[in-house]
Amino acid sequence: MRDLLLEIGLEELPAQYVLRSEKQLAERVTTFLTEARVQFGAITVYSTPRRLAVLVKDVEENQQDLTETLRGPAKKIAQDAEGNWSKAAAGFARGRGLSVDDLYFAEEKGVEYVFADRHESGQPTSTLLPALEDVVRGMTFPKNMKWGTSSLRYMRPIRWLVALFGAEQIDFEIEGVKTGNVTRGHRFLSKGDVVITEPAAYAETLEREFVVASYEDRKGRIERQIEELASEQGWTVPLDASLLEEVTNLVEWPTALFGEFDARYLELPEEVLITTMKEHQRYFPVYIGETLKNYFVTVRNGNAEHLQNVAKGNEKVIRARLADAVFFYEEDQKTKIDEQLVRLDRIVFHEKLGTTGDKVRRVEQLAGTLAPLFNADAAKVARAGAIHKFDLVSQMVYEFTELQGVMGEKYALQQGEDAEVAAAIREHYMPRFAGDASPATSTGAVLALADKLDSIAAFFGIGMIPSGSQDPFALRRQAQGVVQILADWKIALPLDKLLSQVVDSQLQAGLYDADKEQVKAQLEDFFMLRLKYRLQERQVRYDVIDAVLTTGLAIDRLDARADAVQAMLASEAKLLIEQLTRVVNIAKKGEAGDVDPSLFENTEEKDLHAAIEATLPETERAVEAGDYHQAITSLRALEHPISTYFENTMVMSDVEAIRENRLREMKRLAATIENVADFSALVL
Incomplete structure (x- = not known):
């Protein structure tokens, strides 16, 4: 077994797309190896603004052998009356690299079919890995670009490729960039090209060249550095999750530092200050207690040398931003609302x-x-x-x-x-x-x-x-x-x-x-x-969704209805659901109207009518109140009367008056059932 490393070196990626691209690359490599029948161990993903990489541990030296049993046409199609093979059978064999001599018959579900066993010996893994080129080329991104004379559309231009199977290089080329074992360190701190001697040394080698290849590692370092700064200064620095992710994906070698701006800018609304720092400068605001202070924390893509100069540069930038904000704020206050409304007609x-x-x-x-x-x-x-x-x-x-x-x-x-x-x-x-x-x-x-x-x-x-x-x-x-x-x-x-x-x-x-x-x-x-x-x-089952949405687009009780039906399915409700569904289906054949008890012919019919009279008002009150758990509980009282009714009563009687009376009963009951849910949509 050997380790596999694939790295795509790029121009700086937009921060918001780094993690999703890292995940996609890992998924594509996993799918590639699985479909190639190559067994492998743990997968580790890496990403920085300039690279996407996957390290696969313990990749087998050979592809697994493939043995499969293939089913062809039925015997009556595969052979004629004299036992000669048909064109269908010959085509089945030929299409799978076999001959008719490899075919045999076996029975499946009472029918004889042609079968064949096919065996394919596994190839050396190293001969399959150049197809990783398709993995790289097949990456998809929200936005793409072309560069130079390249025909490939990609998020950013590819600048280098590393592909190693153990110490062996995997050869392929994309738009003039050939694979090798040479990567690049930090854009400014590294001494130059960096040789990866073996996949397992990838992260450690880059670390020496001022690149923290792991997103989680970089994120953790940023968090610790900011916490240390905050502790030293007596500050609170909230780590906004989205900002932290963005900053982590803007740097390869993070170093946290802080700067200061004039306290007079604190007269601006806090939202203006925070937006300026977070959205425009990627700074973390600083608080003492719950009070915003005139400091900020930022993260440099570099080491700790000359941090004072870096802080001054950032202070200069935010000073200009905040000076603009003060000007805008003061100018806006000179204009009345009604004057601004008129200007909306120009937009x-x-x-x-x-x-x-x-x-x-x-x-x-x-x-x-x-x-x-x-x-x-x-x-x-x-x-x-x-x-x-x-x-x-x-x-x-x-x-x-x-x-x-x-x-x-x-x-x-x-x-x-x-x-x-x-x-x-x-x-x-x-x-x-x-x-x-x-x-x-x-x-x-x-x-x-x-x-x-x-x-x-x-x-x-x-x-x-x-x-x-x-x-x-x-x-x-x-x-x-x-x-x-x-x-x-x-x-x-x-x-x-x-x-x-x-x-x-x-x-x-x-x-x-x-x-x-x-x-x-x-x-x-x-x-x-x-x-x-x-x-x-809300993790509602797909059939429950269908059952509650057929009641229309009433949203105020949608969640309660779904919760009640889902809870119903967790209990013994199979018979109830079947009976309620049967009622609704039969009711479709009739028209609404008053039920005449004098037309009842048996005890079960009378019992169901009495149960409906007792139950439906309670069910309808529960529906009106939005208590669908209670509505379903009320309907449970009808489970036995409905069941015995159908066992002893023919709804579609030959006598028209009796048939229509029974359908009116079903129609009346169905109207209430449908106000709860479409139980026919439930999968039992």
Whole structure:
């Protein structure tokens, strides 16, 4: 056995794509070896901004032998009456590198078939490994580029390749770059090219050349260094997970340091300071207790030499950034909200959907109609709807787009707006991402829902529907936000009715010219997928999802319904589910109407009717209250009466009056069952 090393050397990768590319390379190498029938041991992955690498331990010297039994056509097709082989049999053998002499017959499930045993001896692993070229070439990335005269599209240009099986080099070439045993150390600290003598020495060799090849190792070093700095200075330095990941993937040899900026900049809103440090400079903010201080921590891609000069350089950069922020902040405060609203009419929202000012007015109108659903104050909703995007034309948001909504709230408060109205300006963007909270105020919830529904319906109306990975207007994220808000606020209005209302209003306003029913159907399908995704995230079984979603697009009780049905499946419920499904299926043949007890012919029919009379009101009250566990418990009381009823009663009687009476009974019971779930969708 030998170790295998594959390293792809690249120009600096975008930090956000390093880890996913590392994972992809490991998966592709694993798949390659598995499909090649080569056994191997543990896999270790490495990645830095300049390299992706995989180390595979204990790779077998030879491919495993392959012995398989192949089934061909049935005997009646493989041979004629005289026992001669048919073209089908000959083709079966030839296609597998065999002759008809290798064929034999055997019975399978009562039918005789042609079979053949094929044996393929394993090849030396070293002869298979040059095909790793396909692994490298086949890597996929969110964004690709070409370089020079290369025809290959890749995340970044390939600069070197290392491919070793033990000490043996694996030969292949990609766009003029040949494999070898030479890698490169740190761009500035290393002395030059670095020879890897054997795969197991990879990480240790790079360490000597100022490259920490392991992401987890680099991350750990950064965490420890920042903690040491914080401890020495008496600071608290929160390690934001996404920022830590990004910084880790920007450096190969991390060294943490800190800098300082003028305390007068602390007069800026804290969000401005943090955004400047995190988003623009990749700095970690510094606190003492819960108070933000005029220091920052950053990570250098280098050693500890001349750190003071590095700190001064960073201080100079952030000083300029913060000076700009002060200027923007002071200038914005000179402009009234109403003056900024006028400027929204100069910003194109979309060439087919008008200006941002047009959108604001649509959202304001829609929010007014939605306010009663949230018991929101109509006056506050109206004011928030009128001004909720005014900060988009502020200088601060123009420079720091991450602060949209945040600065709107602050500026609104400074100009005397109601606190809830101001909060709604920030909250109407919520939830901004998966895991983010819904708006906390009713005004914010109404505005967020109206804004998202308007955008989604408008883009569907002009045919801009997400497909595949293409979603330039983030409609999927906004749709998830709609679902989350309706669920968190327990809004009872079914989503399909809400969508219909939005589309109707947009069509009446002449926003677009489209077939109303088609747009509504497309929107319902789109949101149905979002609801499925929501339930999948909650680990709900696929058949339970189907069972609860057939009851429509009512979101307020979706989670409770799914939980109840899933809990039901964990108990002894097979017979109950079968009986409820049978009732619903038979009920499809009848019409609703009053049941006449005088037409009952047997005791079981009377018993079922009595059980329904006693049970359905309780079940319907439970459904009305959203207690689906209780609703299912109530239905359990019908399990035995339904079972004995079907054993002793022919619903489809030859006597028309009796048949229709029994179908009305089934129809009545089915209506309540279907309000709980579609039990026929459950897989038993």
